[in-house]
């Protein structure tokens with residue numbers, strides 16, 4: 001793997017310039033440059049195409065397995081993420097007859113107000129931000145995880161980030177805070193992988209339904225061309241989208257009645273009625289162990305005939321819970337939302 005694009009060279013050749021407003025600029029490599037310096041080997045590219053297709057088949061009801069998008073709320077430590085990935089890959093192979101397991105590799109975090117925004121923005125978590133380093137470390141991590149044979153999922157928060165990393169991703173989420181955004185809907189219209197739209201933070205599913213309709217359409221949007229210059233990007237429309245139920249404003253929406261209502265609204269709107277249930281976020285009300293109860297309850301709905309439920313999302317890491325950032329971090333424990341630990345994860349997926 002060619003690692004020749006290094007941060008020092010980039011920062012030397014592109015000195016920050018002071019704009020009139022007082023904002024600062026640090027140039028970044030173009031997406032083409034970053035992809036060329038850390039390319040995806042041909043065998044991994046082939047596997048990613050297969051993973052995307054396997055997910056599409058589940059969404060279309062052609063494969064009865066359950067799609068499980070699982071992993072840390074956010075990645076702050078690549079070593080722990082790789083250890084988690086190795087364990088998850090072994091487990092995924094064992095339960096492959098029932099589940100298609102996709103690892104959450106969330107490198108960007110949407111914040112309610114402010115907070116650490118993820119490895120991509122601030123890999124050292126100093127608050128200073130370093131997108132050059134964040135891009136290199138994020139792409140390297142996704143390459144290493146992909147090389148293990150794991151399908152990867154992420155939340156696409158900045159449309160620019162997908163230009164740098166999207167070729168390594170098999171399933172994408174648009175988060176509750178951005179489902180209503182036209183810019184995100186336009187981006188999904190051009191994404192080559194299946195994408196889930198979360199319901200809004202207030203629990204509304206109408207915004208996700210509108211997002212699915214919009215993303216299925218062609219769009220013209222602002223973007224960056226392959227030479228790194230601004231370009232008008234024309235997208236074809238992404239027909240492989242679905243709703244993710246994550247609860248909202250403290251109210252859950254994973255129960256049979258809520259799922260039925262969602263399926264009926266999706267069907268009336270003429271969009272895909274396949275639903276993934278996010279067992280975390282407002283459904284779990286920040287109590288990680290509630291995810292276990294929710295996953296069992298949702299799988300029971302599926303077993304008793306609700307074929308519209310195609311997937312689960314779970315937040316899981318090596319250690320249970322969460323921690324505040326400090327100089328004395330617990331290895332493998334989330335810095336953002338609480339996660340179930342590895343032991344709980346393994347027990348859950350083997351027993352479901």
Ligand SMILES: O=C[C@H](O)[C@H](O)COP(=O)(O)O
Pocket residue numbers: 073109110111112113114115281336337
């Ligand atoms: O998934 C993680 C969080 O719920 C999301 O990023 C919002 O976090 P915040 O409310 O702590 O900012």
Ligand SMILES: C=C(OP(=O)(O)O)C(=O)O
Pocket residue numbers: 073106110155174175176177198246278281
């Ligand atoms: C931020 C996330 O979810 P949501 O958009 O549902 O809050 C997430 O899945 O990490």
